[in-house]
Amino acid sequence: MDKQTRHATDIDHEGQPASGSRRQFIRTTGALTGAAMAGALGAPGIVKAESTTLETKVAKLGFIALSDAAPLIVALEKGYFAKHGMTDVEVLKQSSWGTTRDNLVLGSKASGIDGAHILTPMPYLLSLGTITANNVPTPMSILMRLNTNGQGISVSNEYKDLNVTLDTRNFGREILKKKASGKPVTAAMTFPGGTHDMWIRYWMAAGAINPVSDISTIVVPPPQMVANMKVGNMDCFCVGEPWNLQLVNQNIGYTAVTTGEIWKDHPEKSFAMRSDYVSANPNATKALVKAIMEAQMFCDDMANKEEVAKICSSRKWFNCPVTDIVDRLKGNINFGNGRTVENSPHIMKYWKDAASYPFQSHDLWFLTENQRWGYLPMKLDTAAVIKKVNREDIWRKAAAELGVAAKDIPKSTSRGVEKFFDGKVFDPAKPKAYLDSLAIKTIKA
Incomplete structure (x- = not known):
């Protein structure tokens, strides 16, 4: 190894x-x-x-x-x-x-x-x-x-009709219904106690979703987020770019919020x-x-x-299409659910x-x-x-x-x-x- x-x-x-x-x-x-x-x-x-x-x-x-x-x-x-x-x-x-x-x-x-x-x-x-x-x-x-x-919280296309954004109340009701039916509900982040863990917990808790008891939280390395969402291993995830945009480009899910919308800069x-x-x-x-x-x-x-x-x-660095990186690097965000923002005030600095x-x-x-x-x-x-x-x-x-x-x-x-x-x-x-x-x-x- x-x-x-x-x-x-x-x-x-x-x-x-x-x-x-x-x-x-x-x-x-x-x-x-x-x-x-x-x-x-x-x-x-x-x-x-x-x-x-x-x-x-x-x-x-x-x-x-x-x-x-x-x-x-x-x-x-x-x-x-x-x-x-x-x-x-x-x-x-x-x-x-x-x-x-x-x-x-x-x-x-x-x-x-x-x-x-x-x-x-x-x-x-x-x-x-x-x-x-x-x-x-x-x-x-x-x-x-x-x-x-420059980070994002993305949601599976299973919830596309909900148009999840900063307000997670409807999303919370849906995941509780799914959980009650016996199906697993999962949120992914990149490391316990890390930044992505903090952002997704803050976002969920602000909408009355308890990230400890209402949903299972799993750890997935950033480059593996999209593949895991594709096979249905998670309902939402928080990660940095380019993986949120890659998810959109592959039509697997959409970005609910950029983390700068949670806390500017x-x-x-x-x-x-x-x-x-x-x-x-x-x-x-x-x-x-x-x-x-x-x-x-x-x-x-x-x-x-x-x-x-x-x-x-x-290939030496990210090994992904340049189109998965460049738009959000410039502050142009296609959220994947019909929402687009040009020259976002939440651009990565x-x-x-x-x-x-x-x-x-x-x-x-x-x-x-x-x-x-x-x-x-x-x-x-x-x-x-x-x-x-x-x-x-x-x-x-x-x-x-x-x-x-x-x-x-x-x-x-x-x-x-x-x-x-x-x-x-x-x-x-x-x-x-x-x-x-x-x-x-x-x-x-």
């Missing part, structure tokens, strides 16, 4: 260690508070080198075949890594988010990877040991956000690296960040969208409007949602873990060295109060008030 598609044998199909119950995960993670957490997570990588000499020119980075991985692919293909001195960078396809996790745990010294295009909550779950074998932490550092917006994927790599190679780490920043700027230029789609569609900056307030929302659904304990010291994992200080140093305009560098680590389509408000200063406002949740101590 290829080393990049190897799975740890003690991890189950839902991305959780098979050796213990979720309750045990939560007890273990719950212990990681205060001083104990600091030891478990390890010290953050300190940028201490005075010189600009690169400690290494080597990095092995993972990606999943999703349009939000484009900055890593473009940084390699257009020579931005080499421009910044990182001449021996590999960008390696991962078969699933579980594989990404496993290879990050291994690290490149053990035939794994040093960093990855990754679901934003995963570096936290890795650092806490929540999703690793035997709950052994793998300290991670979030260095930058790769994009905002929401954070999505991150670029994260093992903290031991960051500590040992502070200048090389900054060089990688600068290269990816330049690639993000390239990807956001409308004049380059066709080229980005063509690059990503190749790689650089514009501070899309690259890893706001700590956004990380707090993801941790809070993981608490909402019982993946993380309420007693978790979220401020402490964010301080360890979020390395926005490296982003700022890289931006300064790259000559990024002051107006494009956020002045605060918080983007402030966030508003959702259903009227809910997340104030980073009051996460408990946000949780209290949510009717459907499965919080555990």
